[in-house]
Amino acid sequence: MAVFGRVYRLTHSIGARVDKAYAPFGVSRGEFDVLATLRRSGEPYTLSPRELSATLMLTTGGMTGRLDKLERAGLLTRNPDPNDRRGLRVTLTERGRALVDAAVAAGLAVQREALEAALEPEEAEQLAALLRKLLKTTDA
Numbered sequence: 001m002a003v004f005g006r007v008y009r010l011t012h013s014i015g016a017r018v019d020k021a022y023a024p025f026g027v028s029r030g031e032f033d034v035l036a037t038l039r040r041s042g043e044p045y046t047l048s049p050r051e052l053s054a055t056l057m058l059t060t061g062g063m064t065g066r067l068d069k070l071e072r073a074g075l076l077t078r079n080p081d082p083n084d085r086r087g088l089r090v091t092l093t094e095r096g097r098a099l100v101d102a103a104v105a106a107g108l109a110v111q112r113e114a115l116e117a118a119l120e121p122e123e124a125e126q127l128a129a130l131l132r133k134l135l136k137t138t139d140a
Contacts, residue, residue, distance in 0.1 A: 014114055021106040025099050026073065030058075032107075034066050035075060035100040038092040045092035048081065052090060075099060 015029070022032050037055050038045045047055075053063045067090060070076045075096030081087030092100070115124050 014111060017110045017114070018107045021110045022103050025103045025106070027070075027075075027099070027103065031066055031070055032100065032103055034063075034070060035092065035096055036104065038076065038090065039097060039100045039104075045097065046089050049078075049088055049090055070096070 019029055022029060025032075027035065033056055034052060037052055038047060041047050049060065049063055049067065052058075052067075053060055056063070058066075067076065067078060071078060074093060076093055077091050078088050079091065081089050119127065
């Protein structure tokens, strides 16, 4: 109970700090996740809304709301799928790519600061190894 209670509290504490790091970029963590998923997909940074929903484990309705906001902000575009008349392709814009790259750096800085304030590098490596071992026993 102590381990999982601390993991839960840590997740929420660092999550709140990361949210603050993303705020100057005008995106929430959920919106960041959409942009980051497109970025990780590689050039041409394009996925279908269904692929995004599946990757982020989000309903199509929830995904539509995020896509609407990000498209209005000029961070992505939605265009017809050339291979499927009924489908769409979501593409990260140059502006979206620059924003997500900067937001990633800001979020990683928050995480690095938290680790370095509490742990020696060897301890951080040990913690990562132990958490990896624990995760192997779950469905995550």
